[in-house]
Amino acid sequence: MTDSRPEPKYGQYGPTPIPVEPAPPIAAEQVIAPAPRRTWDLFVTTALLMLGVIDVVTGFGQFTHLADALRAAYAAQKFGAFTSGDLATAMGIAINVVRITVLVAAIVVSLLLIRRGRLAFWVPLAGAAVAGVFVVACVLIVILSDPALAAYVANQSATP
Numbered sequence: 669m670t671d672s673r674p675e676p677k678y679g680q681y682g683p684t685p686i687p688v689e690p691a692p693p694i695a696a697e698q699v700i701a702p703a704p705r706r707t708w709d710l711f712v713t714t715a716l717l718m719l720g721v722i723d724v725v726t727g728f729g730q731f732t733h734l735a736d737a738l739r740a741a742y743a744a745q746k747f748g749a750f751t752s753g754d755l756a757t758a759m760g761i762a763i764n765v766v767r768i769t770v771l772v773a774a775i776v777v778s779l780l781l782i783r784r785g786r787l788a789f790w791v792p793l794a795g796a797a798v799a800g801v802f803v804v805a806c807v808l809i810v811i812l813s814d815p816a817l818a819a820y821v822a823n824q825s826a827t828p
Contacts, residue, residue: 709789713778716792720774723796724767731767731803734760738810748816755813759806770799 730737735756742750750756774795781788811817 705785706787709787710782712789713782713792716789716796717771717775717778720771720792720796724771727767728764731760731763734763734807734810738814742816747820750814751816752810752814756810759810763803763806766802767799770795770802 735750735753738756739750739753742748774792778788778791781791
């Protein structure tokens, strides 16, 4: 198969280009608008964060004096004298530090998500769950390591 045409230059026998019309200019009104604000998310996130602040502030004293609170609870339940005061004080300080840290992290992450137009109400809920699990774990460690409670449980199981 022979071709009678002269030797082509680069791209000379290629497909013919399709004419493209220029795009119309974009008016100021046609600029892409940001994502619509979800006012319900902003309201719910703010309310949950405020509840978190109130909870951390009102619970600060209770966890600072966790040993005193457990002594009162033991006396009310007639478990005997609470004796793990040093452990309770250390755990109370740890609880306060973790609760404040989680609250600050929840506030920062919520603000970033709200600024980007994304859902943020779940952040305070997740923070509350993390802090709650930590509080329960620490208080259980203090209670279950107290010899007075162990003696009370042993006494209760020995009597028919």
